[in-house]
Amino acid sequence: MGFSRMMRVPRTGWVYRNVGKPESVSDHMYRMAVIAFLVKDEKINKDRCVRLALVHDMAECIVGDIAPADNISKEEKHRREKEAMEHLTGLLNEDVGKEIFDLWEEYENQSSFEAKYVKELDRFEMIMQAFEYEELEPKPGRLQDFFDSTKGKFHHPEILQLVTALNTERNSRIMGTCISAPPTAQESEPNILPHNT
Ligand SMILES: Nc1nc2c(ncn2[C@H]2C[C@H](O)[C@@H](COP(=O)(O)O)O2)c(=O)[nH]1
Ligand SMILES: [Mn+2]
Numbered sequence: 001m002g003f004s005r006m007m008r009v010p011r012t013g014w015v016y017r018n019v020g021k022p023e024s025v026s027d028h029m030y031r032m033a034v035i036a037f038l039v040k041d042e043k044i045n046k047d048r049c050v051r052l053a054l055v056h057d058m059a060e061c062i063v064g065d066i067a068p069a070d071n072i073s074k075e076e077k078h079r080r081e082k083e084a085m086e087h088l089t090g091l092l093n094e095d096v097g098k099e100i101f102d103l104w105e106e107y108e109n110q111s112s113f114e115a116k117y118v119k120e121l122d123r124f125e126m127i128m129q130a131f132e133y134e135e136l137e138p139k140p141g142r143l144q145d146f147f148d149s150t151k152g153k154f155h156h157p158e159i160l161q162l163v164t165a166l167n168t169e170r171n172s173r174i175m176g177t178c179i180s181a182p183p184t185a186q187e188s189e190p191n192i193l194p195h196n197t
Contacts, residue, residue, distance in 0.1 A: 003088065005061040012067040013126070017143060019133045025060045028129070029053055032121045041158060044117055052118040055100055056107040059084035068149070078108065120159045123150045127163070131170050140174045 006026040014022030032053035039046050057065070059081035066077050085104050089097035107115045127150055130143040147167070154163050 003058065003061055006058065009060055009065055011129075012065040012070070013146065014129075014133065016067060016069055020136075023129060025057050025065055028125060029055075029057055031129075032056075032118065032125045035121055035125065035162075036118065039117065039158060041117075041156070043113060045114055048112070048114040049118050049121070051103055052107050052114055053121060055103040056118060056122065058088060058100070058104060062087065081108070117156055117159070120154055120156055123153055124159055124162055124166075126150070128166055131166060134170070135173070140170075140176075 007024055009025045010022040011028055033050045036049035036053050062084035063080045066072050085101055089101040106112055110116055127146055130146040134140055134142050154160050
């Protein structure tokens with residue numbers, strides 16, 4: 001079992017909310033790595049952020065993408081992911097294996113500025129993707145719990161700026177639904193479907 005499965009491991013958070021064609025773990029990490037290129041803060045090593053982003057969820061190609069709704073303890077999630085990373089990096093030559101394992105552990109332990117920055121990117125990428133799914137459906141505001149659970153968890157000024165811009169656009173979309181033209185016959189149907197459709 002190798003790394004390539006990541007391309008086919010869907011992000012659980014979207015699966016549980018019945019999002020059509022949910023992104024994979026690879027999609028998530030790739031976009032985080034691309035956003036990491038935007039960092040301007042000279043105290044932060046951009047290259048290390050890109051590497052951390054590309055490695056941080058690698059264990060999920062074996063363990064799967066454990067979501068809060070799975071109610072698996074932090075300790076158990078860490079145990080499974082550490083075991084997976086030891087296995088995966090053991091498939092590589094010693095130097096590369098150590099480099100990747102150390103990156104994963106740095107993120108897991110949040111032991112550097114870069115790891116903390118990438119954790120915020122992780123949360124930002126998730127709400128960015130949530131908004132995109134709301135737009136695609138379109139069901140403005142449907143994935144509000146992803147925004148609620150990340151409230152107050154952004155601290156770096158550059159990421160706060162991105163989050164503010166995202167929320168501004170999303171809120172205008174939601175408000176637009178409230179004050180736009182009278183609802184069509186379909187929209188005025190009572191929403192009798194379960195909340196998570
Ligand atoms: N419904 C929710 N799902 C969430 C929330 N926070 C994270 N998640 C999902 C997203 C991923 O599928 C998975 C873990 O994400 P990692 O990037 O940390 O591996 O859990 C939430 O608030 N609501
Ligand atoms: Mn992640």
